[in-house]
Amino acid sequence: MSGSAIAMMFVGMIVIWGGLAASIWNAVKVTKQK
Amino acid sequence: MESREQWGTRAGFLLAAVGSAVGLGNIWRFPYVAYDNGGGAFFIPYLFALLTAGIPLLIMEFTMGHKYRGSAPLSYARMHKKTEWIGWWQVVIAFVISTYYSVIIAWALAYTYFAVGLQWGEDTGGFLMGEYLQRVDIVNGATIGSVGSIVPGVFIPLVLVWIISLGILFKGVKKGIERANRVFIPTLLVMFLMIVIRALTLEGAALGLEALFKPNWSKIASPGVWIGAYGQIFFSLSIAFAIMITYSSYLPRKSDINNNAFIAAFSNSSVELLAGFGVFAALGFMATQANVPIEEVATAGIGLAFVVFPEILNSFPGLNGLFGVLFFGSLVFAGLSSLISIIETFIAAVQDKFKVSRTKAVILGGGLSALVSMLYATQGGLFFLDAVDYFINNFGVALAGLVSVVTVAWFVKNLKPFQDHANQISDFRTGLWWRICLSVVTPAVLGYMFVLNLIDNLKNNYEGYPTTFLLYSGWGIVIATIIIGFILASLKWGAKDLDVKTYSEDKGVDK
Numbered sequence: 001m002s003g004s005a006i007a008m009m010f011v012g013m014i015v016i017w018g019g020l021a022a023s024i025w026n027a028v029k030v031t032k033q034k
Numbered sequence: 035m036e037s038r039e040q041w042g043t044r045a046g047f048l049l050a051a052v053g054s055a056v057g058l059g060n061i062w063r064f065p066y067v068a069y070d071n072g073g074g075a076f077f078i079p080y081l082f083a084l085l086t087a088g089i090p091l092l093i094m095e096f097t098m099g100h101k102y103r104g105s106a107p108l109s110y111a112r113m114h115k116k117t118e119w120i121g122w123w124q125v126v127i128a129f130v131i132s133t134y135y136s137v138i139i140a141w142a143l144a145y146t147y148f149a150v151g152l153q154w155g156e157d158t159g160g161f162l163m164g165e166y167l168q169r170v171d172i173v174n175g176a177t178i179g180s181v182g183s184i185v186p187g188v189f190i191p192l193v194l195v196w197i198i199s200l201g202i203l204f205k206g207v208k209k210g211i212e213r214a215n216r217v218f219i220p221t222l223l224v225m226f227l228m229i230v231i232r233a234l235t236l237e238g239a240a241l242g243l244e245a246l247f248k249p250n251w252s253k254i255a256s257p258g259v260w261i262g263a264y265g266q267i268f269f270s271l272s273i274a275f276a277i278m279i280t281y282s283s284y285l286p287r288k289s290d291i292n293n294n295a296f297i298a299a300f301s302n303s304s305v306e307l308l309a310g311f312g313v314f315a316a317l318g319f320m321a322t323q324a325n326v327p328i329e330e331v332a333t334a335g336i337g338l339a340f341v342v343f344p345e346i347l348n349s350f351p352g353l354n355g356l357f358g359v360l361f362f363g364s365l366v367f368a369g370l371s372s373l374i375s376i377i378e379t380f381i382a383a384v385q386d387k388f389k390v391s392r393t394k395a396v397i398l399g400g401g402l403s404a405l406v407s408m409l410y411a412t413q414g415g416l417f418f419l420d421a422v423d424y425f426i427n428n429f430g431v432a433l434a435g436l437v438s439v440v441t442v443a444w445f446v447k448n449l450k451p452f453q454d455h456a457n458q459i460s461d462f463r464t465g466l467w468w469r470i471c472l473s474v475v476t477p478a479v480l481g482y483m484f485v486l487n488l489i490d491n492l493k494n495n496y497e498g499y500p501t502t503f504l505l506y507s508g509w510g511i512v513i514a515t516i517i518i519g520f521i522l523a524s525l526k527w528g529a530k531d532l533d534v535k536t537y538s539e540d541k542g543v544d545k
Contacts, residue, residue: 001240005247008074012247015081016307020300027044027293030461 038103039207041284046212048297051281053215053371054272055302056222058138058339061368064266064306065313066334069246071262072253079254079263084299087479088267090471091435092295093464094442094449095273097456099282100291102534105382106276107523109283112532114446120438121383123519124276127430128379130511131275132403134419135376136199137410138336139369140192141166142362145340149347149358158344163416170413179503182413189411196404199373203381203396207284211378215371222367223305225360230308232357233315236350242318245328246310261486264479269427271302272372274435276379283382292460313338320346339365377403387525417499418507424496425508428487430515436480443473 001009041047068076102109107121144166148154154161163169170182202214233239253259272278282291314332320342321328333342339362347358377400384395410419442448449469457463495504 001244002248004249005074005244008077008249009243009247012074012077012307015077016300016303020297020304023293023296023300026461027290027297030290030293 039284040286042208042212044289044294046208046216047281047285047289048294048301049215049219050211050371050375051272051278051294051298052301053219054277054281054375055270055298055372056219056305057270057272057368057372058135058365059270060302060306061226061309061313061365062335062338064270065246065310066332066338067262067266068310069314069332071259072250073245074247074249075251075254076259076263079260080266080303083260083263083267083479084303086471087264087476088271088273089295089299090464090468091268091273091439091476092271092278092299093292093456093468094439094452094472095278096282096285096291096295097452098442099279100285100289100459101452101455103283105283105386106279106379107383108386108531109279111523111527112534113442113448115532117441117446119519119523120434120441121276121279121519122522123516124274124279124434124438125380125383126515126518126522127426127434128275128277128376129399129403130422130426130430130515132373132376132380133406134410134422135369135373136195136404136407137188137192137415137419139195139366139373140188140411141340142365142369143191143194144187145344146359146362146366148344149362150355152344152348152354152358154344154348156348158348159341161344162340167416168413169416173413176414178414178417178499179507180414181409184408184412185415188415189408192407192411195370195373196400196407198370199377200396200400200404202374203377203400204393206392211374214374218367218371222364222371225364225367226305226308226312229357229360229364230312230315233312233319236315236319238318238320238322239315240318241322241328242314242316243311245318245332246314257482261479261483265483266306268435268480269431270306271299272375274431274438275376276383277375280379280382281375288459290460291456292462292464316343316346320349323349386531387522387527389528417503421496421499421504421507422511425504425512426515428491429484429509429512432480432484432487433512436477436484439472439480440477443469443477449473 041050068080071079098109098113102112104112105121106124107118110121111118145154164172166187168182168185170176170180171178174180174182176182202210204210205213268274317328317331320331324331331342343361344358347354347361350357380399380403381392381395384390384399385392390398409415442452449472453464453468495501496508
């Protein structure tokens with residue numbers, strides 16, 4: 001795989017899966033605080 | 035009065051919302067759309083569309099259902115009596131979609147069985163159209179629009195699909211939909227992960243991933259790519275056909291609407307990305323085996339699932355049948371969780387308007403949909419399915435989305451009250467960006483997309499189908515959904531139906 005393809009693959013993974021992880025983490029954090 | 039049902043837990047609601055959004059389109063549409071629209075560069079318009087249309091629209095629909103606590107027609111009627119027809123229009127669209135969506139799940143169910151022993155043989159395309167669907171033009175030499183006879187191979191799994199779906203819906207929101215999604219979604223994820231991991235370890239997988247992720251930056255300037263991104267987000271999130279309004283109407287009082295929308299939207303995109311890995315790794319394997327470039331094997335939709343994937347499975351190095359069962363089984367689970375949410379829209383609407391029990395609403399709504407779905411289980415069903423699917427999505431769902439967002443933002447001017455409602459109960463608040471996205475960006479993009487599609491379809495008949503056929507199975511269906519919407523909206527509500535029921539302060543349940 002070329003460098004640009006690998007870079008975009010990681011960008012997609014970080015943003016989309018990271019976005020999901022962050023929103024779930026936020027929900028868990030708020031629930032624990034309550 | 036019977037109190038409104040509620041989700042048992044927040045996770046239960048989220049799994050149901052994600053189950054609804056994650057459907058067949060995530061698996062067979064997204065990977066090809068991304069590949070065809072700039073590869074890795076597609077992420078830019080895709081994420082932009084997610085943040086400016088997908089998530090704002092989800093928040094709007096979650097808020098509407100939660101605030102007005104009713105099915106889509108009841109929620110619209112409670113917002114403004116004259117907008118009730120939009121709710122019914124969306125519900126009728128959902129009804130139409132349920133009639134053919136169930137049939138595709140039936141195909142997947144049949145293919146789960148065919149995967150054992152790879153019963154489709156070497157000519158997978160010929161098997162699908164000739165042996166399995168017994169297409170009316172191939173087998174009988176009849177013209178498009180002919181119905182032919184019922185195909186037992188489609189009819190039997192279709193009956194099973196309806197028994198499972200309606201069986202779940204009879205049980206209600208908490209004991210039926212929530213419980214089913216608690217099984218469906220984790221099972222789907224595990225099955226799909228197994229396929230993806232296997233696909234990534236196949237020879238040629240890197241070739242496929244290179245095709246999917248290599249950015250073609252020149253494409254990003256093309257308006258078509260942006261429309262493709264908005265279309266993908268819009269059609270894959272189950273918005274604008276009453277589902278999310280219905281599901282959020284079962285939320286308890288204290289519900290974090292904004293964060294729930296982010297979780298649901300990112301979950302949907304996460305599955306799409308995962309599907310991208312699996313599908314293109316497998317296509318890379320196929321291209322390597324056949325010694326052809328990836329563009330010769332890259333495809334989407336029914337062709338990808340029922341023609342190309344069986345071909346890939348034929349040349350798998352081992353455990354072909356098992357991976358076939360996993361692939362088609364995951365299509366069945368993804369489809370069932372979406373189908374249940376689609377049917378629930380009209381069950382809830384019938385219950386609200388006609389004051390009937392859930393059992394009667396399921397028998398009436400689900401039964402009618404099951405009956406109509408038999409049309410697609412005929413030899414000529416594929417052509418009807420193709421036309422109805424195309425028109426109901428591009429001119430039904432897209433127009434209903436445009437009309438609903440314009441109505442809320444510009445006619446009823448309810449964006450600010452909606453935002454205040456969501457912000458009051460959510461962990462984090464949305465700001466001015468949310469109102470700008472819904473009042474300017476989303477209507478502009480949806481409007482542009484709709485006009486482009488309209489011009490294109492007025493110039494050329496979709497797939498070259500005869501005009502008469504498209505008039506009754508495409509345009510006619512789209513217009514009928516609007517007319518039926520108006521008719522159902524003209525029926526009177528009970529005296530206190532349009533009062534929004536309050537929540538008890540302590541338990542978050544109906545008083």
